[in-house]
Amino acid sequence: MLIGYMRPNQEDPTCEEQLVQLKQLNCKKIISEDHSSAKNRTQLETILTNLKQDDKIVISKLFAIADSTRHLVEILEVIDSKGAYLQSYKEKIDTSLKAGYAFIDIVKHLLTFQSDLISENTKKGLYEAKQKGVTSGRPKKPDENVKRAIVMYQSKKYTLEEIKQETGISKSTLYRYLEN
The missing domain is CATH 1.10.10 (Arc Repressor Mutant, subunit A)
Known part of the structure; x- marks a missing residue:
């Protein structure tokens, strides 16, 4: 079954644009969050809990379903563990198509890359600060x-x-x- 999922965002606060796209993609069921917050995404949790083999969650863009790369990996792992799929309209991603490298693997590599970049930039910043004589950490008590x-x-x-x-x-x- 094609399950459309949408949530409000700055560009589409009433989900009207997302609804049009999801209807064009022939979603049998379309579910919307009441809010744009990253917390308490009850509708998404319900969808993930009730996913069946070969179901496909359809979204207008990746931001509709995840708030970070790590969150996207977690969602993709749940979807994959249930034998279901994800399709994103804007990014032209469809995990049911097995041609090429699996999308979940690409996202995991991007997450590792992102973590490595943050770590390296933090280490570089600390080293440069130390070279300038700046002490890091909590200041000592008088x-x-x-x-x-x-x-x-x-x-x-x-x-x-x-x-x-x-x-x-x-x-x-x-x-x-x-x-x-």
Whole structure:
């Protein structure tokens, strides 16, 4: 069965354009989300739960079904595990056609590539910042507050909460300095 799925977006807030496209593609059933939010996509969850072998989810474009590359991979894996398919009108993708490289494999490689790019750019940025003398991580607490917190703790006259209120030094930070 061809199952059309649509959700509102900035370009098509009432899903009218998507509805026209899905009807042109002869969808037997067309289901729409009430909102464009990435969270609480109940209609999509229902479709994925009830998918049967050889069903095909039809969308106007990939953004209608997924909010990230990782999310797309997760959805494609569910669809594939049920022996069903995905068709995207705009991108001219149809996973029921087995000609060439499987779309899910391409998306997985793109996800890995995207993760590698982010990782490499982060490492490069950290290295360049270090070369400029910028220190990364959480700033250290001022030494005078730490010393005062240690003195208060060792005097055994103050509770940990009182030390924290007075110096701004948390229990875990205080204990870390006491271990050194």
